[in-house]
Amino acid sequence: MLQSIVHVCLAGLSQGMFIWLVASGLTLIFGVLGVLNFAHGSFYMLGAYFCFMVLRALGENFWWGLLLGPVCVAAVGYLVERFFLRRVYGLELPYQLLLTFAFVLLFDDLVKIFWGAASIGTPPAPGLADSIMILGRRFPSYNLFVIAVGPLLALGLWGLLEKTWAGRIIRASSSDREMASALGVKVPTLFTAVFVFGTWLGALGGGLAVPYLGLLTPGMGEQIIIEAFVVAVIGGLGSLKGAFLGALVIGLLSAFGTRFLPTFDMFLTFILMAGVLLWRPQGFFGEAR
Amino acid sequence: MLLDVGGINTYYGTSHILQDVSFSVDSGEVVALLGRNGVGKTTTLRSVMGLTPPRDGTVRLQDQELRGLAAHAISRLGVAYMPDDLRIFPDLTCEENLQIAAKLSPRTGYWNQERVEELFPVLADRRRQKGLNMSGGEKKMLSMGRALMSNPQLILMDEPSEGLAPLVVRALAGSIMEIRSHGVTILLADQNLKFCRQVCDRGYIIEKGRIVHQGTMEDIWGNEAVVKKYLAL
Ligand SMILES: Nc1ncnc2c1ncn2[C@@H]1O[C@H](COP(=O)(O)OP(=O)(O)OP(=O)(O)O)[C@@H](O)[C@H]1O
Ligand SMILES: [Mg+2]
Numbered sequence: 121m122l123q124s125i126v127h128v129c130l131a132g133l134s135q136g137m138f139i140w141l142v143a144s145g146l147t148l149i150f151g152v153l154g155v156l157n158f159a160h161g162s163f164y165m166l167g168a169y170f171c172f173m174v175l176r177a178l179g180e181n182f183w184w185g186l187l188l189g190p191v192c193v194a195a196v197g198y199l200v201e202r203f204f205l206r207r208v209y210g211l212e213l214p215y216q217l218l219l220t221f222a223f224v225l226l227f228d229d230l231v232k233i234f235w236g237a238a239s240i241g242t243p244p245a246p247g248l249a250d251s252i253m254i255l256g257r258r259f260p261s262y263n264l265f266v267i268a269v270g271p272l273l274a275l276g277l278w279g280l281l282e283k284t285w286a287g288r289i290i291r292a293s294s295s296d297r298e299m300a301s302a303l304g305v306k307v308p309t310l311f312t313a314v315f316v317f318g319t320w321l322g323a324l325g326g327g328l329a330v331p332y333l334g335l336l337t338p339g340m341g342e343q344i345i346i347e348a349f350v351v352a353v354i355g356g357l358g359s360l361k362g363a364f365l366g367a368l369v370i371g372l373l374s375a376f377g378t379r380f381l382p383t384f385d386m387f388l389t390f391i392l393m394a395g396v397l398l399w400r401p402q403g404f405f406g407e408a409r
Numbered sequence: 410m411l412l413d414v415g416g417i418n419t420y421y422g423t424s425h426i427l428q429d430v431s432f433s434v435d436s437g438e439v440v441a442l443l444g445r446n447g448v449g450k451t452t453t454l455r456s457v458m459g460l461t462p463p464r465d466g467t468v469r470l471q472d473q474e475l476r477g478l479a480a481h482a483i484s485r486l487g488v489a490y491m492p493d494d495l496r497i498f499p500d501l502t503c504e505e506n507l508q509i510a511a512k513l514s515p516r517t518g519y520w521n522q523e524r525v526e527e528l529f530p531v532l533a534d535r536r537r538q539k540g541l542n543m544s545g546g547e548k549k550m551l552s553m554g555r556a557l558m559s560n561p562q563l564i565l566m567d568e569p570s571e572g573l574a575p576l577v578v579r580a581l582a583g584s585i586m587e588i589r590s591h592g593v594t595i596l597l598a599d600q601n602l603k604f605c606r607q608v609c610d611r612g613y614i615i616e617k618g619r620i621v622h623q624g625t626m627e628d629i630w631g632n633e634a635v636v637k638k639y640l641a642l
Pocket of ligand 1 (some may be wrong): 421424426444446447448449450451452493
């Protein structure tokens with residue numbers, strides 16, 4: 121029983137970390153730009169495919185893919201922000217959703233055109249391909265690595281936002297764009313930078329998912345973007361702390377759901393969201409409006 | 410001439426707010442924009458800062474045309490803005506609110522955190538306090554201090570005396586004299602004629618988006634007809 125619970129927890133934590141990686145970029149972009157980016161799941165998917173493409177080109181080594189793939193996707197994010205998203209900042213939410221949803225469809229089709237509609241098998245990560253014994257049962261060492269990366273990234277983001285001037289300028293601009301610009305912040309450029317960085321975070325999640333899933337599928341971004349949205353909402357839109365905790369909760373809940381109540385897997389997640397929204401509509405750490 | 414505004418027209422959407430507004434501020438002067446509620450004082454300051462850009466006319470800072478530049482570019486040329494609602498960043502500490510202005514400004518000069526805290530000693534006691542938790546009076550000093558931290562040539566102050574007790578207004582007048590003595594030029598919008606008389610050299614009276622009168626503060630103070638027509642409440 122203990123063994124089973126520990127393993128379900130570990131599985132939930134690693135699942136939660138992917139949700140966190142995607143939710144962190146989504147939350148950062150929403151917090152600063154005020155745009156709910158549906159296409160964020162596509163960046164996750166592109167992160168996985170670009171990682172795969174790079175690792176193919178560079179001797180089947182996953183680590184090169186993880187290093188370079190998300191950077192390529194960040195460049196795609198740059199083009200999306202600079203030439204499309206920038207035009208809808210002043211418009212109402214439905215326009216922003218429509219535009220970002222158009223990108224979801226576009227990227228799904230592009231992936232099918234370039235890599236085919238079938239799933240692609242992927243190699244494991246060199247150095248972390250085996251598994252280790254935990255309480256008498258094997259657990260993939262790569263998944264432990266993922267569990268470690270999540271909190272490290274959270275710590276890094278926290279340090280960046282709280283302890284550096286770039287971070288303080290980002291926080292100031294997200295709370296008051298106009299005053300920030302009157303103090304010399306080139307707000308459009310800052311927005312581009314934050315969007316590119318958020319895109320990179322989502323793509324990093326996708327890259328990390330390559331050895332974890334062992335399989336690439338067009339449309340793989342859709343499940344995770346829904347979970348990341350749920351997480352962002354229950355955590356409080358725009359709150360990174362909330363996104364991190366929310367991702368842990370959703371990851372664990374869905375792991376326990378899969379193990380003990382397989383038919384109700386996603387159901388539990390949405391029950392939780394509905395419950396949180398009824399009890400605290402602004403989410404765990406959101407500000408009341 | 411430091412600031413020369415010529416014939417600007419500013420709109421909010423389709424409402425035509427500023428109509429052919431012209432005025433100027435010499436280097437080292439303190440100049441007041443006077444007028445009742447809703448006549449366009451804030452809009453004039455925002456037009457200079459590039460926050461609600463005028464549709465036509467000119468806004469010159471020395472020989473540089475500001476109209477058409479974004480607010481961040483205008484700020485980098487040495488114009489600072491203290492809004493009527495102060496706009497302190499709630500998440501940042503008092504000290505960070507000051508330092509962020511210095512970090513974002515390419516300009517250097519007399520003003521730094523130490524000098525600002527000398528001018529407003531209470532800010533030194535509040536260094537680690539979040540903007541969110543500061544009192545209205547503290548926020549006012551912080552907003553003025555933040556404007557100074559960018560070492561501007563010109564500060565635009567919106568309603569500096571509003572909401573302050575008479576004794577505090579007197580202290581504020583002293584601070585403004587001190588700021589001016591370090592070569593900073595000030596354009597302020599205020600409704601407190603007595604305060605403006607203490608700190609300003611000249612004034613422009615605005616009525617329904619037009620400049621209707623101008624003169625030295627002593628002239629305006631002594632001109633009962635004008636005061637009654639445009640300023641009396
Ligand atoms: N954002 C806005 N949208 C539309 N109209 C506006 C807006 N801001 C101000 N106005 C209008 O523009 C006119 C001038 O406003 P402004 O704030 O410049 O006046 P003011 O002289 O600063 O007044 P106060 O003494 O109340 O601060 C007013 O009639 C006001 O209703
Ligand atoms: Mg005003």
